[in-house]
Amino acid sequence: MRLRSLLFVPGDRPERFEKAANSDADAVILDLEDAVAPERKAFAREAVAEYLGGAATDGCVRLVRINPVDTPHLSADLAAAALAQGLMLPKAEGAATFARLDAAADGLTLPPILPIATETPLAIFRLADYAALRHRLMGLTWGAEDLPAAIGATASRAADGAYTAPYETARSLMLFAAHAAATQAIETVYPDIRNLEGLAAYAARGAFDGFTGMMAVHPAQVEAINAAFSPSAAALEEARRILAAFAAAPGQGAIAFEGRMLDAPHLMAARRLLGAA
Numbered sequence: 001m002r003l004r005s006l007l008f009v010p011g012d013r014p015e016r017f018e019k020a021a022n023s024d025a026d027a028v029i030l031d032l033e034d035a036v037a038p039e040r041k042a043f044a045r046e047a048v049a050e051y052l053g054g055a056a057t058d059g060c061v062r063l064v065r066i067n068p069v070d071t072p073h074l075s076a077d078l079a080a081a082a083l084a085q086g087l088m089l090p091k092a093e094g095a096a097t098f099a100r101l102d103a104a105a106d107g108l109t110l111p112p113i114l115p116i117a118t119e120t121p122l123a124i125f126r127l128a129d130y131a132a133l134r135h136r137l138m139g140l141t142w143g144a145e146d147l148p149a150a151i152g153a154t155a156s157r158a159a160d161g162a163y164t165a166p167y168e169t170a171r172s173l174m175l176f177a178a179h180a181a182a183t184q185a186i187e188t189v190y191p192d193i194r195n196l197e198g199l200a201a202y203a204a205r206g207a208f209d210g211f212t213g214m215m216a217v218h219p220a221q222v223e224a225i226n227a228a229f230s231p232s233a234a235a236l237e238e239a240r241r242i243l244a245a246f247a248a249a250p251g252q253g254a255i256a257f258e259g260r261m262l263d264a265p266h267l268m269a270a271r272r273l274l275g276a277a
Helices: 014-021 038-052 074-080 095-105 121-125 127-131 146-151 165-180 196-209 219-228 233-247 264-276
Strands: 005-010 027-031 061-065 086-089 113-115 185-187 213-216 255-257 260-262
Touching: 005 014, 005 219, 014 027, 014 038, 027 038, 038 061, 038 074, 074 095, 095 113, 121 127, 121 146, 127 165, 146 165, 165 185, 185 196, 196 219, 213 219, 233 255, 233 260, 233 264
Parallel strands: 005 027, 005 213, 027 061, 061 086, 086 113, 185 213
Antiparallel strands: 255 260
């Protein structure tokens, strides 16, 4: 399944579940972790389990973000998420975290997993693990909030809103790790829900860099994210012309195309674009 937009909704706000699922997001993430206060987690689990047990007619993929594997909430979270189509795994640290998740599953069949793969210092050094776990992945994503807190940094962004060097590094490493694991690379959230112009630019940059989708924190963000991660008609038409040009020159590794020289990477990119469409 191709996920362009993944919309968070707090697990203790069941009145928002259907609205989120009908927002045109490709997926909703029913959150049992950061969006839910400790005293509300039991209620959130009940609400999520009840919702997942109902009939889904909107085509929206339903994920559950569970609490980290080292918390006392894990077993109850997994039971509540038994009917989810995917699990978002926070504070993921590669294969070791998957092993702890499996131990807590206690016979439950776990759905595909979307790790948040950069939230601790150790997680950065475990990104290579995911290539061996590719058969279990729904994708990989990253976060720009927990990591600075974990190392005592003031923030992940400079005054102009751009990520500082450590967090650009984390973003890039996660992007390469996702593609090394042949899975979807999901960009992190854009927290300013009022700045749709800034969101559109951020999402466009993510698509430009090689991300395949992005998380959202408000339904108003979904349209811009879907647009950024959907190829334009002009881009698709050019990709078709590139394929036709290579087909007309069998046996040639490089060809002239509309004033440019193209070779195998350009052919691969055109095929990937048409496949995504």
